[in-house]
Amino acid sequence: MPATEGGGRPSCLIALPCSAAPDPAELADLAARGADLFELRLDLSAIATADEAAAAAQGFAGHRLIATCRSEREGGRPRPDAERLALLRACAPHAAAIDIELSSTEIFDAVADRLPP
Known part of the structure; x- marks a missing residue:
């Protein structure tokens, strides 16, 4: 049985x-x-700008939002890192979290610095 919060609701979150x-x-x-929360899968979308x-x-x-733009090697469609970073930067003011993979060094460094312009 999953751990629960004070109201008896499971403490694990459901993300769609x-x-x-x-x-x-x-x-x-x-x-x-x-x-x-909801996960905006930019890497699987037609979103281009x-x-x-x-x-x-x-x-x-x-609603709480996670913005994700995975690399091709992590299951996303092919996009240059600079494009992926631009899409994540655009989502950052509206997102509770940005999801990136550690192997995306350029993106990880920018996210670790909280996506400066």
Whole structure:
């Protein structure tokens, strides 16, 4: 049996991956049913620009968001590190967390510095 918080709810969080922001009513329903946070999988999306990434991240307003843009070797579609970093930077103001792999040195260094412009 999983550990629980004070209210008896399991202490592990439920994250739902998405390649775009669902409809606000669907987000609210998923959150009401127990989704604790959402993962915006930029690496699997058609999102190509920083503006598109920021708009997608804003679509999760009111919900905790993880922004992810995996490298090709980690299962994402092929994108240069500079492009991946630009997409993550655009999402950062709207995200509770940025998910990167340790092997992406350039991106890891920028994320470790909290994504400076």
